[in-house]
Amino acid sequence: MGPGPINADPRVLRAMSAQLVGQYDPAMTGYMNETMALYRQVFRTANEATLIVDGTSRAGIEAALVSLIEPGDVVLVPIFGRFGHLLREIAERCGAEVQVREREWGTVFTPAEIEEAIIQTRPKLLAIVHGDTSTTLAQPLDEIGEICARHGVLLYTDATASLGGNTFETDAWGIDVVTAGLQKCLGGPSGSAPITLSPRAVEIITARKSIEAGIRAEGDPVIAQPIRSNYFDLAQILDYWGPKRLNHHTEATSALYGARECAVILVEEGIPAAVERHRLHGTAMVHGLRALGLTLFGDQSVKMTNVVGVEIPAGIDGDGARAAMLGDYGIEIGTSFGPLHGRVWRIGTMGYNARRDTVLLTLAALEQVLRRGGVAVTGGSGVGAALDFYAGEATAA
Amino acid sequence: MGPGPINADPRVLRAMSAQLVGQYDPAMTGYMNETMALYRQVFRTANEATLIVDGTSRAGIEAALVSLIEPGDVVLVPIFGRFGHLLREIAERCGAEVQVREREWGTVFTPAEIEEAIIQTRPKLLAIVHGDTSTTLAQPLDEIGEICARHGVLLYTDATASLGGNTFETDAWGIDVVTAGLQKCLGGPSGSAPITLSPRAVEIITARKSIEAGIRAEGDPVIAQPIRSNYFDLAQILDYWGPKRLNHHTEATSALYGARECAVILVEEGIPAAVERHRLHGTAMVHGLRALGLTLFGDQSVKMTNVVGVEIPAGIDGDGARAAMLGDYGIEIGTSFGPLHGRVWRIGTMGYNARRDTVLLTLAALEQVLRRGGVAVTGGSGVGAALDFYAGEATAA
The missing domain is CATH 3.90.1150.10 (Aspartate Aminotransferase, domain 1)
Structure with a gap:
């Protein structure tokens, strides 16, 4: 009964104990497609680019930030708890010029405060935690997407602590990228990070796509400034989850079964x-x-x-x-x-x-x-x- | 019966279906310590710093390389298959000045060829695949550690494809850092990356340690050039697995159970x-x-x-x-x-x-x-x- 990880739903544990299938077995790629469709419902989005990053929830955060941020980009991080500091730290390591605004722990920002900070800092990306478990509070985001759109700012949020147990509307709130984890309201184990990306975010990321030399074909472009991480390169990961099925990592099969079952349970309940x-x-x-x-x-x-x-x-x-x-x-x-x-x-x-x-x-x-x-x-x-x-x-x- | 992932041992799947326990529950930290001890046996090492990175085998590779490499470091990568290209690519994304040597796929390097390349390129780090599944061959490493030691070069190898099914001697061969995965000879699912680090490697990595602002105490140092990744920052991960238990990611509990059982089975068999x-x-x-x-x-x-x-x-x-x-x-x-x-x-x-x-x-x-x-x-x-x-x-x- 702590702030998470929590006990997993026994159905999730049972799903994870199923035998593995091969990486390109039609059964496996079918599970991947089903998982994408299920998480579109969980995230309340029509984003085609909705998938799982193989790692804990902070792996999802880092995948989002390192794929979106080019060194020197201005990133605005409003901080109202520990996980805001984490967003700042990850953005800094991605080479961003990070601007922060801080509220006392136990409070959140008003939309006006965030808009003022955007006007002052002119960021490419606003990165903000939705529910910060360190303080138990959730930053209301329903007005933030519209503000970001008006100022031409990308909006990323970490919904690890809130998704599935609090109202969250990716599309209706105008959020470009959302990441989460299973170990809170989704009732699963840590180790899988669901993520959804708007077409605008996908466009930015795929423009940075670099194909590995070991599987590169003639004519594939070579990018001068590739995404700084290979493991978290969402451009490559999108090609792995998409119809191209271009080999990247070896999907964590048991974790995928678990992530899929978490979403099945949630969608069944509504x-x-x-x-x-x-x-x-x-x-x-x-x-x-x-x-x-x-x-x-x-x-x-x-x-x-x-x-x-x-x-x-x-x-x-x-x-x-x-x-x-x-x-x-x-x-x-x-x-x-x-x-x-x-x-x-x-x-x-x-x-x-x-x-x-x-x-x-x-x-x-x-x-x-x-x-x-x-x-x-x-x-x-x-x-x-x-x-x-x-x-x-x-x-x- | 492909090149991996393979069917998991049913004991591993059963272990993974156990209920989760809290992140700092003494049962959980006990499992973590047991897992470290077991993988010391698997890697054939006395390295205290032997643990699991939460991600697939390439997450282990990236954790090793991004934690060891500072931008501008010279890294030598002898390539004899697809996964050598992957090491090159990851090292490049870490900001290394990468020098490569290539052998035709289906062959491996002689120790003399590697020593000659070291003399020509004067690298900080030699990064080489042990068994490259793309060609099915294993690069003999038993003489390479001694060569690296003689030239003051760190030695990293990826043993994902070989560990547990081929002779591998971390300490006797003088290898500084080894990473692996479960989905080959260890009989588990992809999603956990065992890693071991020599005291010399730990020294280099901990000198780059930066503590997150959200959990930093007064007097903790702030590093100007921190490791470029937070998720793969082995300096922080070592503090999480070590007696300090400094919070980093939320350990992937089910995956840990699986990784532990893989090693239990292997150590039981011998x-x-x-x-x-x-x-x-x-x-x-x-x-x-x-x-x-x-x-x-x-x-x-x-x-x-x-x-x-x-x-x-x-x-x-x-x-x-x-x-x-x-x-x-x-x-x-x-x-x-x-x-x-x-x-x-x-x-x-x-x-x-x-x-x-x-x-x-x-x-x-x-x-x-x-x-x-x-x-x-x-x-x-x-x-x-x-x-x-x-x-x-x-x-x-």
């Missing part, structure tokens, strides 16, 4: 139903934590559905309490990074773990741990508040 | 026994193919145990024959790349597929496909030669 499930159980958790006397962290009006931060109460050993949760009850909760390390616990309700039983068990165990840690708690208060909330929702429904 | 098993079944396949009248490709004195190339006979449709093998018999065999595409078939006997039944079945099916493709074959010749070979080996043993 994206709006999955978002509603995350809202329901996330809110129940919030009610329970408040009733235990805990103070929530950050601007709750923009909190993600699937994770909540609470201030660690005075007098209790935060890491000791987390160790007790794990050692005595088998439940993991997280702390956070940088300025929030040791100050905030983060508790997730996401993917397969966004369930009533997990919420109630976590609250019951936390009550015991808080009490033994010397925090005054009213017996049954957390579980009671969550149950009352569930009852109210059931009546309203 | 590395020499596994190499001998690959030799036995690889040689049986060779006898069978020759008896079917096929001509082997390349210098057989340096052929890898686990894959063999044969010239596609005149008059037969090579791709049609491969399609018949897959469609009618469920057996995949490969062609090759570049100059060998459509000229050579590659047939593997590796990992879980290095078995007597797979060899005999493949030969039986290939006989049928050759005959129907218009190639004159003597009924039972391939299977018979393989059976005779097995019988001879059993008598000798």
Whole structure:
């Protein structure tokens, strides 16, 4: 019940245990095509260029940034948590001239602030995190695409923490490139990074395409300034996932099976139903934590559905309490990074773990741990508040 | 029965279906430590810095090269197949001044040729493929480490295709950095790249360490020329796998389970026994193919145990024959790349597929496909030669 990775859906684990098939077996290329179609639904996009990068979610981020950024490009990164710093760092390593704007952790940017920063810095690319798990908040993006389009700026966002459990609209919000991971609301293991690219992004990237000498044919162009990475060269990866099937890496078959099954499950449930499930159980958790006397962290009006931060109460050993949760009850909760390390616990309700039983068990165990840690708690208060909330929702429904 | 990926060992698939645990759960960090210890045995090394890069085998290559190479460094790449071209390409993208030497596909370099190239180019790093699946040959490396040490050159090799099925001695051969993948002799899925780094390589890499702003503490140094990739920054990855457990990516848990099980199986069997098993079944396949009248490709004195190339006979449709093998018999065999595409078939006997039944079945099916493709074959010749070979080996043993 931490901020992710979480328990995987058993269906995903079962899918991953299927025997491998060859890289160009029609069954395998068929799975690849199915996976592309499924993730178009997950990302809510018509982008043909929707596929999986073989690596963890930050592999997806780096693939997007290194393929889009040419050394010297101006990239604007609004930072409101740890993963904004990560975007800055990756963009810097890609050779970008990075401009940052920072908000205090626990807040997000207004559209006007972002537009002002665009006017001041004139970037080629705006790179911004959607949900930053470090603070539990999601940057509203529904107005940002229009602002970027008006100023001729490409828009990239990292939706690892939010996708599948929070409303996310790639096309309706006008986002050029989105990357994600499986280990949050999608209910799978870390190791696969779904990505979608708009036709405009594809055009920029394919203009930088360089074909490997070992498989180059006569007449293929040689690019003077190729993408700085081979593994993350989306121009090549698009040719591997596309009808050309030009050999690049050897697709991680088991991971592909897992990524495909995560999307199958989500599409079967329906994206709006999955978002509603995350809202329901996330809110129940919030009610329970408040009733235990805990103070929530950050601007709750923009909190993600699937994770909540609470201030660690005075007098209790935060890491000791987390160790007790794990050692005595088998439940993991997280702390956070940088300025929030040791100050905030983060508790997730996401993917397969966004369930009533997990919420109630976590609250019951936390009550015991808080009490033994010397925090005054009213017996049954957390579980009671969550149950009352569930009852109210059931009546309203 | 292609050149890899191959069928995974069912034990590996079962290991991968275990439920996830949290990133810093003592069970998880325990698995990580066990995996490091196991791969020290697989690589035949005492290197503390032995771990898994989360990505396919070329992710391991890129992690090694981008972490070792500073822009402007001279890197020497002797090329004897497609994957040598890949090393060149990745090194170029890392900003290296790459010097290449090329041998005709189907041959390898002599130690003297490599020493001469070192003297001519004075590289910081020699990057060379061990077994290049594109040609089925393995470059002998047992004398190369000593040559590199004498000239103060770092030695990197890609052992993806060979490790676990051919003799490979990281420490005894004096190799600084080795990377691999699971999808060949290790009997697992693509998606994890084992890597080992000598203390000298670790020293070079950690001198370039830059800690992410989002988790940087006061007093941590800021490096002017950090490693060009964040995802492949081995200095950071070493801190994640080491006792500091400094957060980097979220470890791909299922893939780790798989990588660990591959090594458990190999260490249980014993590395020499596994190499001998690959030799036995690889040689049986060779006898069978020759008896079917096929001509082997390349210098057989340096052929890898686990894959063999044969010239596609005149008059037969090579791709049609491969399609018949897959469609009618469920057996995949490969062609090759570049100059060998459509000229050579590659047939593997590796990992879980290095078995007597797979060899005999493949030969039986290939006989049928050759005959129907218009190639004159003597009924039972391939299977018979393989059976005779097995019988001879059993008598000798």
